[in-house]
Amino acid sequence: MSVLIVGSTALDSIKTPKAENPRLLGGSASHAAVAASFFSPVKLIGVVGEDFPKNYVDLFRRHKIDLSGLQIQPGKTFHWSGEYEVNMNNRRTLLTELGVFENFTPHLPEAHKKSQFVLLANIAPALQHHVLDQMKKPKFVVADTMDLWLNIALADLVQLLKRIDGFVLNDSEAHQLTKEDNVFAALKKIHRMGPKYVIIKKGSHGSILSSPRGFFICPAYPLHNVCDPTGAGDSFVGGMMGYLAAAKGTVDANIRRAMIYGSVVASFCCEGFGLNSTTKARRADIEKRVKELEKLTKF
Amino acid sequence: MSVLIVGSTALDSIKTPKAENPRLLGGSASHAAVAASFFSPVKLIGVVGEDFPKNYVDLFRRHKIDLSGLQIQPGKTFHWSGEYEVNMNNRRTLLTELGVFENFTPHLPEAHKKSQFVLLANIAPALQHHVLDQMKKPKFVVADTMDLWLNIALADLVQLLKRIDGFVLNDSEAHQLTKEDNVFAALKKIHRMGPKYVIIKKGSHGSILSSPRGFFICPAYPLHNVCDPTGAGDSFVGGMMGYLAAAKGTVDANIRRAMIYGSVVASFCCEGFGLNSTTKARRADIEKRVKELEKLTKF
Numbered sequence: 001m002s003v004l005i006v007g008s009t010a011l012d013s014i015k016t017p018k019a020e021n022p023r024l025l026g027g028s029a030s031h032a033a034v035a036a037s038f039f040s041p042v043k044l045i046g047v048v049g050e051d052f053p054k055n056y057v058d059l060f061r062r063h064k065i066d067l068s069g070l071q072i073q074p075g076k077t078f079h080w081s082g083e084y085e086v087n088m089n090n091r092r093t094l095l096t097e098l099g100v101f102e103n104f105t106p107h108l109p110e111a112h113k114k115s116q117f118v119l120l121a122n123i124a125p126a127l128q129h130h131v132l133d134q135m136k137k138p139k140f141v142v143a144d145t146m147d148l149w150l151n152i153a154l155a156d157l158v159q160l161l162k163r164i165d166g167f168v169l170n171d172s173e174a175h176q177l178t179k180e181d182n183v184f185a186a187l188k189k190i191h192r193m194g195p196k197y198v199i200i201k202k203g204s205h206g207s208i209l210s211s212p213r214g215f216f217i218c219p220a221y222p223l224h225n226v227c228d229p230t231g232a233g234d235s236f237v238g239g240m241m242g243y244l245a246a247a248k249g250t251v252d253a254n255i256r257r258a259m260i261y262g263s264v265v266a267s268f269c270c271e272g273f274g275l276n277s278t279t280k281a282r283r284a285d286i287e288k289r290v291k292e293l294e295k296l297t298k299f
Numbered sequence: 300m301s302v303l304i305v306g307s308t309a310l311d312s313i314k315t316p317k318a319e320n321p322r323l324l325g326g327s328a329s330h331a332a333v334a335a336s337f338f339s340p341v342k343l344i345g346v347v348g349e350d351f352p353k354n355y356v357d358l359f360r361r362h363k364i365d366l367s368g369l370q371i372q373p374g375k376t377f378h379w380s381g382e383y384e385v386n387m388n389n390r391r392t393l394l395t396e397l398g399v400f401e402n403f404t405p406h407l408p409e410a411h412k413k414s415q416f417v418l419l420a421n422i423a424p425a426l427q428h429h430v431l432d433q434m435k436k437p438k439f440v441v442a443d444t445m446d447l448w449l450n451i452a453l454a455d456l457v458q459l460l461k462r463i464d465g466f467v468l469n470d471s472e473a474h475q476l477t478k479e480d481n482v483f484a485a486l487k488k489i490h491r492m493g494p495k496y497v498i499i500k501k502g503s504h505g506s507i508l509s510s511p512r513g514f515f516i517c518p519a520y521p522l523h524n525v526c527d528p529t530g531a532g533d534s535f536v537g538g539m540m541g542y543l544a545a546a547k548g549t550v551d552a553n554i555r556r557a558m559i560y561g562s563v564v565a566s567f568c569c570e571g572f573g574l575n576s577t578t579k580a581r582r583a584d585i586e587k588r589v590k591e592l593e594k595l596t597k598f
Contacts, residue, residue, distance in 0.1 A: 182524065202504065206504075216596075217521075219596075222483050222507075222514055223481070226481065299556050299559050299593075
């Protein structure tokens with residue numbers, strides 16, 4: 001089955017202690033879509049400006065991503081610029097030029113409305129709602145978010161939680177949302193807000209799933225060299241949704257393994273700037289790291 | 300087989316946002332010894348003052364801990380006082396009264412010198428050296444440490460690394476020791492300093508082993524309520540050493556499972572003040588959590 005993915009499609013200018021890379025292909029939907037494409041056909045919903053480089057369109061096409069829901073609007077593509085500190089954990093935003101993203105209204109082509117697996121990647125909760133309004137009985141809807149929306153669109157986000165099956169956020173966002181310092185206490189509160197599946201992302205410490213079948217402690221793949229972690233969280237959830245859409249059986253039966261695959265795609269993402277390393281990975285490379293993770297966690 | 304454990308034996312006065320508990324049984328050797336005692340006979344090396352409460356001696360005795368190497372000196376027992384912040388991660392020391400600990404010289408009873416499994420729990424590296432000087436061909440020596448020794452006794456610690464099989468430290472100490480931000484890069488450097496087995500403790504994020512058989516990602520047991528994390532790291536390494544000393548087969552074959560048992564004992568430690576919760580745990584409770592961890596990590 002295919003995955004419908006809505007989110008940001010952007011140009012990222014990223015500075016790390018080691019290098020500077022202008023106008024890379026970025027955005028939550030771009031990372032998630034490429035990650036999901038390793039496992040399932042992907043339908044991308046987003047907006048870019050007339051300046052969006054043709055080679056980035058070609059990149060999406062090479063990944064067989066359906067671009068019929070990608071709007072090309074007069075104006076400039078969303079441009080984000082950020083800088084990482086030496087430890088690669090802390091980053092600061094240098095510049096945000098919304099461009100055509102400012103007035104983005106996601107329109108779903110008719111054929112997209114029946115998608116069974118929907119990923120509302122990180123984007124304003126109002127737009128995530130707008131996509132859901134157009135859907136016809138999706139089977140499994142997951143939303144990602146970021147601290148910005150907790151700060152400026154909390155009411156929209158809280159409403160969204162009642163409409164989705166799965167919610168993905170990082171540990172500091174879970175704390176911000178619930179005021180709970182303990183991650184398991186936070187998970188309990190988030191379930192009460194709606195979603196049956198809640199995943200807390202902890203970067204290099206992996207992630208935790210809380211689901212009807214209990215908790216799952218998902219490891220991160222050990223990386224000796226992190227080049228650029230931008231988009232790792234989007235790759236994780238994108239890979240997970242792609243795997244779930246392709247897998248036979250219930251979400252409950254597949255979600256742990258789906259997280260492992262997401263974790264592995266995220267590891268490739270971190271090894272290069274933007275999508276440079278992710279796009280070079282092959283399915284066999286992914287399977288190899290999944291097998292390694294099996295060995296690394298066995299006792 | 301038995302485990303020889305040297306470290307601090309102290310009285311801890313601990314303040315958390317919820318409660319205040321004066322003069323609890325504490326110290327690295329106390330926590331490690333009780334943790335190890337679930338699996339193996341333990342020989343404790345330490346020093347206390349004449350004020351050391353009899354009920355704490357009884358507690359050690361109930362855990363069948365050999366106290367022939369515990370010195371009782373004229374003066375006061377080492378007293379540490381600390382306060383935790385709301386998130387239970389950050390703590391600050393309010394008071395340190397060294398007492399008899401200031402002039403502690405560990406003397407090993409003759410029978411102790413042939414111990415095969417030795418845990419040099421957190422204590423000055425010079426004292427860890429002094430214990431090793433008295434040992435006769437131990438089979439497996441593990442040392443723990445803390446940031447203080449990296450700051451004031453780095454040369455001693457670096458020398459110690461050449462004499463031990465396993466080294467346990469937390470992620471910020473690994474960074475401090477190696478100047479590496481990436482934990483796997485840090486592990487590589489620490490191996491070059493001597494130890495074949497290096498374990499990085501990451502608190503609620505679990506721990507990582509780097510060994511001749513590769514990495515092991517060890518989960519922490521999910522705790523919904525952390526009462527007092529003091530001694531959790533000592534309990535972890537104590538439990539691990541106790542399990543290793545009791546297990547048949549090579550260290551390589553057993554160390555992953557030993558870490559899981561250490562992780563579980565540490566989880567009990569966090570659920571009560573001082574050793575209150577650890578001492579209430581039974582072997583069956585430990586086995587139950589080990590089984591849960593198996594389920595929580597399976598994919």
